[in-house]
Amino acid sequence: MIVRTKTGVTGVDWGNGISYRLLVAKDNMGFTIAHTVVKAGSKSPLHYRNHLEACYCIAGRGQVITGDGTVHEIEPGVMYALDRHDQHFLIAAPEGDLELISVFNPPLRGDERHNFDSDEFSHY
Numbered sequence: 466m467i468v469r470t471k472t473g474v475t476g477v478d479w480g481n482g483i484s485y486r487l488l489v490a491k492d493n494m495g496f497t498i499a500h501t502v503v504k505a506g507s508k509s510p511l512h513y514r515n516h517l518e519a520c521y522c523i524a525g526r527g528q529v530i531t532g533d534g535t536v537h538e539i540e541p542g543v544m545y546a547l548d549r550h551d552q553h554f555l556i557a558a559p560e561g562d563l564e565l566i567s568v569f570n571p572p573l574r575g576d577e578r579h580n581f582d583s584d585e586f587s588h589y
Contacts, residue, residue: 467492471500479578481507481555482562489575497569503527506559512552516569519546525563530554539563 469487476483485500501520503509520529521544529537529545532552537545547553557563 467494476502477576477578480580481509481557484567486573486575488572490572491575492572495570495572497567497572497575499567499569499573501565501567503555503557503563503565505557505562507557509555510552511555512550513547513569514550516571516573517546517548517550518570519544519568520565523564523566525561526558527563528554528556530556 467488471485471487474485474487476485479501482501482503484502486497487500488494488496488498490497503525505525522539522541524541527539529539530553531537537543539545555563
């Protein structure tokens, strides 16, 4: 059995926030679970080419905008799943951090970070 707490793992600065990766590839569970904190007011262009991701909002507000411009409001109780390796923008509202429980398949190594220094969608 694996038992971990958010305070028991080192947070990874993923580029626009902190990700507490509670399960990673070396745990041999076949998926990753992370408590992801997205900095208030940030806009992240993301594209997971090698992973499928589902996110469940537990705190804060924001938006996820698809590549075709469709806007989905994110608030506690809302889940979104990137089931087609979708390019998207994740935007946290300016008044506070957005907190998500993120599940990745296949699992992350645990040290992945985004690079927002180019005009392309950041990926790993």
